[in-house]
Amino acid sequence: MNEINGRTRTCGLIGNPVEHTVSPVIHNNLAEMTGVDLTYVPFRVEEGRLEEAVKGAFSLNVLGLNVTVPYKSEVMSYVCETDELAAKIGAVNTLVRTEQGYKGYNTDMPGLYRALCTDGVSIAGETVIILGAGGVARAVALLMAEKGAERVILINRTLSKAEVIAEEINTLYEKELVRAMSVTEYELPDTDKKYLCIQATNVGMYPHVTDTLMEDEAFYQKIHTGYDLIYNPSETMFMKKVKKAGGKAFNGLKMLLYQGIIAYELWTGMCVSDEMAEKVLKEMLKVMDKT
């Protein structure tokens, strides 16, 4: 790790809880590899204290911050400017210092895109099934629309939430791109075609490792690639079911890695190479194996 001295810059994570974050592993390793005098620490911010935290960080000359649950929307009220993509997504996960205050960005979606690209998963022309209709699922649906998916099927436990997202994106892109369906009454086209499926719910996260949103075995026969945004456990039950049915499966660790790398590039102006990304991923895996 870099030696801390009088010129060391600070970056960090604000959220609640923050105790289990892997982000320090990403940024402290990147700082060491790129030779930047920077250190990254988690800051737990109690409810009702977010504005104070952002103003305080600015006064303390903090270079940049990541923002996690539950503050990704609320923090938008305390930035001096919001990047266009983050405004479209409606969530900010990265604050970058400017002279006037922090500018808000969203690196989750570009992070997922970079992860999909490195794993050789393409979007253009695909019919994509998204499981979930929370904050991340909405952003994933936007990414799919942006990158040329032919059709998006949004399956959620609460149908009304999926309908709101479908309506919003169809209006934005002026076409019937997204269809909302419920977990109990979903209907996939009756063809031999297989689909890319992005798992964007909390179902299957540690400690509930045997859970999946879709119980129906036939569902998995329709999936050529399953991409779970969960990374703990490293192989979710969703991934196991996709593989058992003959598909390829990936977890969300690379999305986490690349959202961090993009934030680091915004803070430092550095370009992180594929080789460095590989090294950081190995360090993340070491830490996760211990927990």
Ligand code: NAP
């Ligand atoms: P969110 O806004 O709280 O949405 C949660 C989603 O999960 C909703 O669709 C919800 O369905 C569904 N859900 C939760 N519990 C359920 C249950 N017991 N049965 C059925 N459905 C259930 O959460 P989010 O911020 O979108 O995050 C979603 C996932 O993305 C999380 O697992 C998170 O770890 C992951 N994530 C990964 C990364 C990464 O870098 N890899 C980054 C961000 C998020 P209802 O609408 O019916 O409640």
